[in-house]
Amino acid sequence: MKNILGCFGILLLIILITVIIGFAINDEETTEKEPEEQVTEQQVKEEELAAKEKAEQEQAEKEAKQKAAEEARQKEEAEQKAAEKERQEEQAKQKTDEQAQAIGLEEVIVSRVVDGDTVELSDKRKIRLVGVNTPESTNKHEVYGKEASNYTTTQLEGKKVWLQKDVSDKDRYSRYLRLIWISVPSNVMDESEIRSKMFNAHLVLNGYAEPSTYPPDITYSDYFVKFAREARANKTGLWAYGENGTTKGDLDTGSSKPAPPKNNPSTGSGSGSSNTSDGKESYKNCTELRKVYPEGVPSTHPAYEPKHDRDKDNWACEKSA
Numbered sequence: 001m002k003n004i005l006g007c008f009g010i011l012l013l014i015i016l017i018t019v020i021i022g023f024a025i026n027d028e029e030t031t032e033k034e035p036e037e038q039v040t041e042q043q044v045k046e047e048e049l050a051a052k053e054k055a056e057q058e059q060a061e062k063e064a065k066q067k068a069a070e071e072a073r074q075k076e077e078a079e080q081k082a083a084e085k086e087r088q089e090e091q092a093k094q095k096t097d098e099q100a101q102a103i104g105l106e107e108v109i110v111s112r113v114v115d116g117d118t119v120e121l122s123d124k125r126k127i128r129l130v131g132v133n134t135p136e137s138t139n140k141h142e143v144y145g146k147e148a149s150n151y152t153t154t155q156l157e158g159k160k161v162w163l164q165k166d167v168s169d170k171d172r173y174s175r176y177l178r179l180i181w182i183s184v185p186s187n188v189m190d191e192s193e194i195r196s197k198m199f200n201a202h203l204v205l206n207g208y209a210e211p212s213t214y215p216p217d218i219t220y221s222d223y224f225v226k227f228a229r230e231a232r233a234n235k236t237g238l239w240a241y242g243e244n245g246t247t248k249g250d251l252d253t254g255s256s257k258p259a260p261p262k263n264n265p266s267t268g269s270g271s272g273s274s275n276t277s278d279g280k281e282s283y284k285n286c287t288e289l290r291k292v293y294p295e296g297v298p299s300t301h302p303a304y305e306p307k308h309d310r311d312k313d314n315w316a317c318e319k320s321a
Contacts, residue, residue: 100184105162113157114138116148116208118175128175130166131224132200133212135238135247140319143246144238148208155199156180164188166217172311177217194223204228207237210249214313225250248295248315283308286317295319 100107109122116134119127134152137145164179171177179200185193194201200220203209204227211224228251232239238246244253281303283289289303290296296318297303308316 096184100162103188105164107162110156110159113153116152119156126175127178128171129200130177130179130217131220132203132209133247133249134209143241151208166219168217207231207239210245212249289317
C-alpha cells in the first residue's frame with residue numbers, strides 16, 4: 001500500500017511539475033508574441049505611409065509631366081499663331097506695297113509737323129498738302145490755326161503715310177506738293193475712300209482747313225469744295241466763326257475782306273488804283289493793292305490781275321509764308 005501511495009505521489013508531482021512548466025512556456029510565448037505583434041503593426045503603418053507617399057509622388061510627377069506637355073503644346077500653338085500672323089502681315093504688306101506702287105503712291109514717315117497743312121518727313125523733305133489751306137499758326141496767327149496744327153500733329157506725327165502727287169512737284173518755297181493718304185486706297189477717285197483714307201479730305205471734313213485750289217493741281221478740288229460746304233453747313237471747326245471761315249479759301253465771298261474803294265474815276269495817279277466799267281479793280285502795284293487787301297486777292301477777286309501774280313499761283317500780292 002505504501003508503495004502504491006508513493007508511486008501515486010510521484011505521479012502527482014510529475015503532473016504538477018509538467019503543468020507548471022507548461023504554464024511557464026505559455027507565458028514566455030505570450031510575452032514574446034506581444035512585441036512581435038507590435039512590430040508587425042508598425043511595419044504595416046510604415047508600409048502604408050510609404051505607399052501613400054509613393055502614390056502622391058507618382059501623381060505629382062504625372063501632373064508635372066501633363067503640365068509640361070500642356071505648356072509645350074501652348075507654346076507650340078502660340079509660335080504657330082505668331083508665325084501665321086507674321087505671314088499674314090507680310091502678305092498684307094506685300095499686297096499694300098503692290099497696290100501703292102500700282103497707283104503711284106510713295107510710302108514715307110512723318111517726323112515733324114510744321115503747321116496744319118505742312119509736314120516734314122524722316123528724310124527732311126517738307127510736304128505742303130495740296131488743295132487745302134489751314135489757318136496760319138507759325139509766322140502769323142489766324143483763328144483756329146493752333147487747333148489745325150494740333151490735329152495734324154496728333155494724326156500724322158511719327159506715322160507711316162502714303163504720298164500722292166497731283167501735277168506740280170514743288171511750290172515756290174521748294175516744298176513738295178502732295179496729297180497724303182493714311183492708308184492705301186483701292187481706288188484713288190472713290191469718294192468713300194477719299195473721305196475715310198485721305199488726310200487732306202479729313203482736314204476739310206473736320207473743319208480744320210478750307211479748300212484752296214491752285215491749277216494745275218485740281219484733281220480733288222470738287223471733292224474738297226463739297227466737303228467744305230458740308231462742314232460749313234454744320235458750322236464745324238473754323239466754320240463756326242463765319243461763312244468765310246478763318247483763312248483764305250475757295251468758298252470766300254469777299255464779305256470778310258475790306259470793302260473796295262468807292263467807284264470814283266481815277267487819273268491813274270494819287271491812290272494808285274482805279275475801277276473799270278466792268279466792275280474790275282486795278283492797282284498800280286502790290287503795295288497799293290495791299291493797302292486795301294492786306295492778304296492779297298485770289299484769281300476770282302475783282303482786284304486780281306496776272307501782272308501782280310508773279311509766282312502764277314492764282315493769288316496776287318500775298319505775303320510770303
